[in-house]
Amino acid sequence: xxxxxxxxxxxxxxxxVIGGGVxxxxxxxxxxxxxxxxxxxxxxxxxxxxxxxxxxxxxxxxSPLFAEEQRLWPLMDEMLGYPTEYRxxxxxxALTEAQLDYYCRVADLATSQGFRWEKLDRKQLKELAxxxxxxxxxxxxxxxxxxxxPQRTVQAFAWALxxxxxxxxxxxxxxxxxxxxxxxxxxxxxxxxxxxxxxxIAAGPQTGLLAQMIGIDLPLAFxxxxxxxxxxxxxxxxxxxxxxxxxxxxxxRGNLAFGGGPHDWIEIDGMRAxxxxxxxxxxxxxxxxxxxxxxxxxxxxxxxWAGLVEVTPDGRPVIDRLSDPDNVVLATMASVGFGLxxxxxxxxxxxxxxxxxxxxxLSGFNLERxxxxxxxxxxxxxWLPPVSAA
Amino acid sequence: xxxxxxxxxxxxxxxxxxxxxxxLIVIGAGTAGVAAAITAAKGGVQTLLIDENPxxxxxxxxxxxxxxxxxxxxxxxxxxxxxERIVANNPGLMEAxxxxxxxxxxxxxxxxxxxxxxxxxMPVPMLGLADGTRSWMxxxxxxxxxxxxxDLAIAFEGWEKPGVMGARGWHSLxxxxxxxxxxxxxxxxxxxxxLGVAQDALRAGHEIAGIVEVEAAPVGPADLVAQIQDRxxxxxxxxxxxxxxxxxxxxxxxxxxxxxNGAPIEGSDTTVACDTIIYALGAVPNIELLNVLGCHLExxxxxxxxxxxxxxxxxTSLAGIYAVGDCTGLQDPQSAAAQGEASAGAVVRSLAGxxxxxxxxxxxAASGMSLYExxxxxxxxxxxxxxxxxxxxxxxxxxxxxIADLRPPRYLGARxxxxxxxxxxxxxxxxxxxxxxxxxxxxxxxGPCQGRRCxxxxxxxxxxxxxxxxxxxxxxxxxxxxxxxxxQVLAAFEELAAVRDNWVAWFNIPSQWTPHWExxxxxxxxxxxxxxxxxx
Ligand SMILES: Cc1cc2nc3c(=O)[nH]c(=O)nc-3n(C[C@H](O)[C@H](O)[C@H](O)COP(=O)(O)OP(=O)(O)OC[C@H]3O[C@@H](n4cnc5c(N)ncnc54)[C@H](O)[C@@H]3O)c2cc1C
Numbered sequence: 001x002x003x004x005x006x007x008x009x010x011x012x013x014x015x016x017v018i019g020g021g022v023x024x025x026x027x028x029x030x031x032x033x034x035x036x037x038x039x040x041x042x043x044x045x046x047x048x049x050x051x052x053x054x055x056x057x058x059x060x061x062x063s064p065l066f067a068e069e070q071r072l073w074p075l076m077d078e079m080l081g082y083p084t085e086y087r088x089x090x091x092x093x094a095l096t097e098a099q100l101d102y103y104c105r106v107a108d109l110a111t112s113q114g115f116r117w118e119k120l121d122r123k124q125l126k127e128l129a130x131x132x133x134x135x136x137x138x139x140x141x142x143x144x145x146x147x148x149x150p151q152r153t154v155q156a157f158a159w160a161l162x163x164x165x166x167x168x169x170x171x172x173x174x175x176x177x178x179x180x181x182x183x184x185x186x187x188x189x190x191x192x193x194x195x196x197x198x199x200x201i202a203a204g205p206q207t208g209l210l211a212q213m214i215g216i217d218l219p220l221a222f223x224x225x226x227x228x229x230x231x232x233x234x235x236x237x238x239x240x241x242x243x244x245x246x247x248x249x250x251x252x253r254g255n256l257a258f259g260g261g262p263h264d265w266i267e268i269d270g271m272r273a274x275x276x277x278x279x280x281x282x283x284x285x286x287x288x289x290x291x292x293x294x295x296x297x298x299x300x301x302x303x304x305w306a307g308l309v310e311v312t313p314d315g316r317p318v319i320d321r322l323s324d325p326d327n328v329v330l331a332t333m334a335s336v337g338f339g340l341x342x343x344x345x346x347x348x349x350x351x352x353x354x355x356x357x358x359x360x361x362l363s364g365f366n367l368e369r370x371x372x373x374x375x376x377x378x379x380x381x382x383w384l385p386p387v388s389a390a
Numbered sequence: 391x392x393x394x395x396x397x398x399x400x401x402x403x404x405x406x407x408x409x410x411x412x413x414l415i416v417i418g419a420g421t422a423g424v425a426a427a428i429t430a431a432k433g434g435v436q437t438l439l440i441d442e443n444p445x446x447x448x449x450x451x452x453x454x455x456x457x458x459x460x461x462x463x464x465x466x467x468x469x470x471x472x473x474e475r476i477v478a479n480n481p482g483l484m485e486a487x488x489x490x491x492x493x494x495x496x497x498x499x500x501x502x503x504x505x506x507x508x509x510x511x512m513p514v515p516m517l518g519l520a521d522g523t524r525s526w527m528x529x530x531x532x533x534x535x536x537x538x539x540x541d542l543a544i545a546f547e548g549w550e551k552p553g554v555m556g557a558r559g560w561h562s563l564x565x566x567x568x569x570x571x572x573x574x575x576x577x578x579x580x581x582x583x584x585l586g587v588a589q590d591a592l593r594a595g596h597e598i599a600g601i602v603e604v605e606a607a608p609v610g611p612a613d614l615v616a617q618i619q620d621r622x623x624x625x626x627x628x629x630x631x632x633x634x635x636x637x638x639x640x641x642x643x644x645x646x647x648x649x650x651n652g653a654p655i656e657g658s659d660t661t662v663a664c665d666t667i668i669y670a671l672g673a674v675p676n677i678e679l680l681n682v683l684g685c686h687l688e689x690x691x692x693x694x695x696x697x698x699x700x701x702x703x704x705x706t707s708l709a710g711i712y713a714v715g716d717c718t719g720l721q722d723p724q725s726a727a728a729q730g731e732a733s734a735g736a737v738v739r740s741l742a743g744x745x746x747x748x749x750x751x752x753x754x755a756a757s758g759m760s761l762y763e764x765x766x767x768x769x770x771x772x773x774x775x776x777x778x779x780x781x782x783x784x785x786x787x788x789x790x791x792x793i794a795d796l797r798p799p800r801y802l803g804a805r806x807x808x809x810x811x812x813x814x815x816x817x818x819x820x821x822x823x824x825x826x827x828x829x830x831x832x833x834x835x836x837g838p839c840q841g842r843r844c845x846x847x848x849x850x851x852x853x854x855x856x857x858x859x860x861x862x863x864x865x866x867x868x869x870x871x872x873x874x875x876x877x878q879v880l881a882a883f884e885e886l887a888a889v890r891d892n893w894v895a896w897f898n899i900p901s902q903w904t905p906h907w908e909x910x911x912x913x914x915x916x917x918x919x920x921x922x923x924x925x926x
Binding site: 151263266299 | 394397506508684786801812836837871893894901
């Protein structure tokens, strides 16, 4: 491919990445590592949306990118040169035999891919996670997966990208994409036009709106999710310890940060991110965290936050190099994009440079599979806000 | 109404059942809040007046909501006695009781929940309330926020020591609780607030070690200054605090004289004996709930920072939600009551007629900068006098230098060998400075006091380091719970069956978790089924 900046436009780049979340930044970093001239454009601050507000979990054994996710995370601090707060492994706490059973079955998905896990009895569980309830029947310890600090990871990618000469243009909204022949050649923003040889659209919830600009239909629904966080409590030996309907982690600082429970389906039909506040769900989260960690029940909840994600009809990512226009890679992670980001960026880089991913079979992530999604699919599933909503 | 079926895993239909519905809730039993509640009650509106005093000792210990500086004595442990004192010391409360107002004391408002752009599950607006043992919800038609203000703090070496506190924290302990444990005060700031503390302290028989002022001369009204000076209170003009000294708690302060440029003069250090150092630099509006609700806020330097944009009746940008008194940045206590009465009048009218409350969308009046500019001079003087290595964020122990360098927190081990110049100044050159971004990178403002002791000083530091005007740096957002409440307190409520039975850790989209080698793309229109425990 052409790795020189597009001619005729001083502020263009060989590859323009739209969206400075973890997906776009990782893709840009991988491209820059390969010597490609790359520019990331974000409407706000890098990682400001879902990428900076998620649970920080990285254990996606169902994904074709899982092996690469697991291979890369332990290397990321070193490769990026900045701390991501990555910590390996995960414990799932079972409060009932049925849960234990289920966790074992899920853990087995990884066994077939060459990863290890073990069952923990109550004593072993308490040894690794002292705050956990005495009522737990046991748990599973996954010798894979892990966690990182979302905002720190985003910033690590951004700085590493800049260190390689990549550029990041923040507070710039893409408003139009111009085609010439079978290619997108210009990215129009509220702060000027940028020439490009290739485009990566990794704009989270707005990915569908941007795709629409070039005649591509990407069916998406949108939701708001929330989490709570406590003041620091004494560190357990393991950080990612969850269960009781929660996902989340103890941070290295000691805070318990957990999410789960009811979400709100919302509408996003413009480039602006709507105001996302937390709700009554925070009390339910507090209740479940207190049940799971009764030894931390006196810890004070000091914050909550909400984030917005996009979801495809099957809940699985789209990572696809389009055929027409043929210089565009579309990437939505369908709400599970943080943990996979090191691998996702690598895959996108290969799609841009070589047209195909060599380390994983991404055929399940193509756009084609969504072609027959019937109009009105969101209504049919109740994946829209109520009509009366403001 | 939903267009189709309801996603059982979503929040629709799961809102908590409020324990009580009241047409009007007033938050805060200060001058403005009491006046509003009484006016509304007299106008025939059933009113609930909520105040968090007496505060739990744990909250007081965290410097929430005011900077109490560990100067409360053991009396605050006795809640019943404190209730009596709070009532006895606030004549407005007696009046409110007599007007038939339902008054909830010792009650925290930890959140305010309404429908909005991304929330569709609330059948009615609600407040989340809590005391020391449990949490509950109340619903309302109208809300008047009268949450007052807290004090600006600026770090110097040793400001973590017990004995460093805010003027409002001091007033509260002295006047509301009769539970102040200090004796000899050093007051920072010679404006109305500082002189007021001095007067009250003299009246109460406290000793005053002095008043410190970074400006060349006292900034308060001349007659007040003269009165204080007549009582032979030393005023250290053109001075800053270098350090609070003392072993376990404050025993003194080292002051340093400033030259005409505000720079410390070598060899001018003097030590003043005192057990309490009081920030009396001016008020920061308590806008936590207004921010959580999504009210339109504007930066007004003269009002002490970000304040809600309100009309003459206190109407905010959200219909039915009003803000009055110090939380609006009011710098004139005389008009607090009038403001409260005016907004209650608007509430009475809007509840009586069918007239919907009108949100206020007018553009703000021109904003003077004076107060914030004064604070920025204090900030510069304290940076010069106490240096870059003091903790600005006490909770997370983050220094000024660490913020300027965007250094990862210390628990992550040594700073990466070279950060390639990725510091605050560079960040500011690349994109508009954002305090929440800096917070997430350095942790400044992320602790249990919820940023109350450092929010404004970090804001000014970001401005100073990057050369960005303070008014263009967005507010570091407040989030619910706006009081640091134990998990077990928030958790003490009855969970609705609808929530419990349909709880999923993540969306209920089975195909999201199907292993990639098993997925059947032909059967795409998967029916969402109930899994009980969704994976993640
Ligand atoms: C509460 C919560 C918890 C989560 N927990 C986890 C977890 O534990 N593990 C996990 O793997 N995932 C988790 N996720 C999901 C994960 O955060 C997202 O899937 C992931 O961050 C998506 O990253 P992204 O870069 O694809 O999109 P985003 O982070 O949404 O970034 C898209 C970017 O594009 C920019 N943009 C949009 N439109 C335009 C435009 N027109 N012009 C310029 N820029 C534009 C936006 O400003 C934004 O910065 C969670 C999400 C939430 C909200």
